[in-house]
Amino acid sequence: MNDPLRLYDVELGSRLLVGTAQYPSPAILAEALAASRAEIVTVSLRREAGGGRAGQSFWGLIRSLGMRVLPNTAGCRTVKEAVTTAQMARELFGTNWIKLEVIGDEDLLAPDVFGLVEAARILCDEGFAVFPYTTDDLKVAEKLLDAGCKVLMPWGAPIGSGRGLNNVFALRAMRARFPDTPLVIDAGIGAPSQAAQAFELGYDAVLLNTAIARAGDPVAMAKAFAAACEAGRAAFLAQPIEPRDMAAPSTPVIGQAFS
Amino acid sequence: MRIRVIGAGAAGLTAAYELVSRARAAGRDLAIEIVEKSDGPGKGCSFFAGGMIAPWCEAESTEPIVAGLGAEALEFWTREVPLAERRGSVVVALERDRGELVQFSRRTSRFVTVDRAGLAALEPDLAENFSTALYFEEEAHLEPRSALAALAEKLAAEPNVTLRYGVDAETLPDNWDWLLDCRGYAAKPKLSGLRGVKGEMMIVRSRDVRLARPVRMLHPRHPVYVVPRADGTFMVGATMIENEERARVTARSIVELVNSAFAIHPAFGEAEVVETGSDVRPSFWDNLPRIVRDGRRLFLNGLYRHGFLLSPALASRAARIVLEDGYFPEVMDENRGQWGDARREVV
Numbered sequence: 001m002n003d004p005l006r007l008y009d010v011e012l013g014s015r016l017l018v019g020t021a022q023y024p025s026p027a028i029l030a031e032a033l034a035a036s037r038a039e040i041v042t043v044s045l046r047r048e049a050g051g052g053r054a055g056q057s058f059w060g061l062i063r064s065l066g067m068r069v070l071p072n073t074a075g076c077r078t079v080k081e082a083v084t085t086a087q088m089a090r091e092l093f094g095t096n097w098i099k100l101e102v103i104g105d106e107d108l109l110a111p112d113v114f115g116l117v118e119a120a121r122i123l124c125d126e127g128f129a130v131f132p133y134t135t136d137d138l139k140v141a142e143k144l145l146d147a148g149c150k151v152l153m154p155w156g157a158p159i160g161s162g163r164g165l166n167n168v169f170a171l172r173a174m175r176a177r178f179p180d181t182p183l184v185i186d187a188g189i190g191a192p193s194q195a196a197q198a199f200e201l202g203y204d205a206v207l208l209n210t211a212i213a214r215a216g217d218p219v220a221m222a223k224a225f226a227a228a229c230e231a232g233r234a235a236f237l238a239q240p241i242e243p244r245d246m247a248a249p250s251t252p253v254i255g256q257a258f259s
Numbered sequence: 260m261r262i263r264v265i266g267a268g269a270a271g272l273t274a275a276y277e278l279v280s281r282a283r284a285a286g287r288d289l290a291i292e293i294v295e296k297s298d299g300p301g302k303g304c305s306f307f308a309g310g311m312i313a314p315w316c317e318a319e320s321t322e323p324i325v326a327g328l329g330a331e332a333l334e335f336w337t338r339e340v341p342l343a344e345r346r347g348s349v350v351v352a353l354e355r356d357r358g359e360l361v362q363f364s365r366r367t368s369r370f371v372t373v374d375r376a377g378l379a380a381l382e383p384d385l386a387e388n389f390s391t392a393l394y395f396e397e398e399a400h401l402e403p404r405s406a407l408a409a410l411a412e413k414l415a416a417e418p419n420v421t422l423r424y425g426v427d428a429e430t431l432p433d434n435w436d437w438l439l440d441c442r443g444y445a446a447k448p449k450l451s452g453l454r455g456v457k458g459e460m461m462i463v464r465s466r467d468v469r470l471a472r473p474v475r476m477l478h479p480r481h482p483v484y485v486v487p488r489a490d491g492t493f494m495v496g497a498t499m500i501e502n503e504e505r506a507r508v509t510a511r512s513i514v515e516l517v518n519s520a521f522a523i524h525p526a527f528g529e530a531e532v533v534e535t536g537s538d539v540r541p542s543f544w545d546n547l548p549r550i551v552r553d554g555r556r557l558f559l560n561g562l563y564r565h566g567f568l569l570s571p572a573l574a575s576r577a578a579r580i581v582l583e584d585g586y587f588p589e590v591m592d593e594n595r596g597q598w599g600d601a602r603r604e605v606v
Binding site: 058 | 322455544547
């Protein structure tokens with residue numbers, strides 16, 4: 001089935017985006033990423049950077065995977081911090097793609113949507129292709145698009161919580177409001193069924209890390225997610241039936257002979 | 260037979276010990292020279308280690324071979340060279356992180372679950388804060404600095420062992436029959452695929468908390484362990500960051516360590532900070548240890564965060580390679596997994 005995903009004019013065969021944190025080892029990370037069939041990998045810079053270029057060994061490994069790198073600003077709490085991190089990422093990885101996180105609430109790692117919009121505007125003006133990690137708030141989404149974002153990444157649930165899609169109603173509304181913008185569920189996915197659900201709602205892609213990295217067997221879980229994403233997307237394209245309040249028998253009862 | 264061991268950390272000293280004792284048992288004549296760049300034993304990353312001999316806890320996030328090799332360390336550090344105390348270890352989680360404890364218990368073995376009363380019997384100071392815990396009865400812990408000093412002393416007493424501190428092995432002539440390179444991260448230029456994983460730790464002193472054994476607190480963001488040491492001190496560790504900065508303890512890491520220790524027991528908030536430290540753990544891409552053989556030169560490396568847990572297993576194998584021409588694919592196979600190619604590309 002030819003059903004490519006387009007993000008900032010790049011065509012992609014896979015609709016699963018994955019992270020690189022918390023794996024038992026870089027070797028298992030590499031194997032899991034291959035099993036996920038993902039084409040985009042997101043990498044955090046803030047902490048690994050250390051003083052100068054101390055993170056080179058790990059980043060060299062990420063580059064060697066041959067995947068498209070989506071650097072992120074995970075852990076940034078101010079606009080300035082996020083913008084600086086994005087600029088450093090562009091230099092290090094030679095890409096203008098940036099997954100923009102500006103964290104507001106410490107406990108839930110919820111986005112600071114005000115800082116997010118401001119940082120998105122600055123980075124879009126500087127020529128970045130911004131992938132904003134946002135909430136399901138429609139007005140914020142609109143402002144992000146105004147700022148120049150061409151992709152939106154609403155959360156399913158707080159980062160690493162594995163709670164799935166917390167507010168299906170809001171996510172449905174978002175899909176309906178922005179029918180032409182690529183929408184990626186970023187964060188909160190814990191199980192493959194939840195990823196499939198995101199696709200069934202019409203979401204274009206799913207980004208996740210912890211659900212694979214912290215699974216008992218990350219490689220097997222990566223495979224499971226790859227299958228679930230494909231199943232969910234195929235189901236969406238196949239147009240699922242709407243739920244009904246009344247039972248409808250699978251076998252017709254009208255027109256059958258009396259017995 | 261002349262053997263040079265480079266590095267007097269956990270890897271080098273255990274290897275020298277195994278060589279001495281196995282050669283003696285086999286009636287073989289060896290002359291062992293241990294060469295260390297710094298001015299004493301255990302001054303590399305061993306200096307900052309937790310010293311937990313906890314193979315079953317480690318199984319939570321490592322490949323099965325780590326627990327297998329690590330079990331050999333219990334024998335080594337409690338019987339062969341009895342420097343560890345075998346009092347088990349305790350794993351706890353805050354009430355809201357109960358899921359972490361459930362997940363940990365599913366992925367580990369050889370523990371018992373204890374309730375508040377059971378915990379009070381083991382660690383009275385924890386029972387107020389935690390209503391349940393996992394108790395790994397068979398595990399042990401040691402104090403890395405005094406343990407390596409004691410091991411070095413034991414070796415120095417052997418007539419066929421010479422310890423040379425403050426000497427750079429690179430300046431010495433190659434007059435050995437076997438060379439065991441146990442330098443850890445310092446061997447990076449010679450070992451493809453070796454990287455450093457930064458770790459930060461601190462030592463605090465508190466008279467208000469007493470612990471008999473290491474305590475691990477699970478946490479979604481900042482898991483931490485506290486290991487009781489002599490004189491009312493506790494080692495609190497350790498961060499794990501994918502960079503190769505050796506000596507720079509960040510404020511944020513200290514905040515995380517202190518916060519987590521504080522959650523284990525509030526008295527840690529009033530503890531005296533005795534020391535903070537950081538170094539990098541020498542690691543291969545699969546975070547598994549290796550003996551890399553190049554003729555009569557062996558590299559014992561990649562012990563990652565398991566210096567004391569895995570060095571005895573590597574040491575006994577290295578000694579058997581030297582003395583019996585042994586071969587141990589579990590730590591010598593260079594092409595484990597599909598990682599081989601990518602590793603070569605990086606270096």
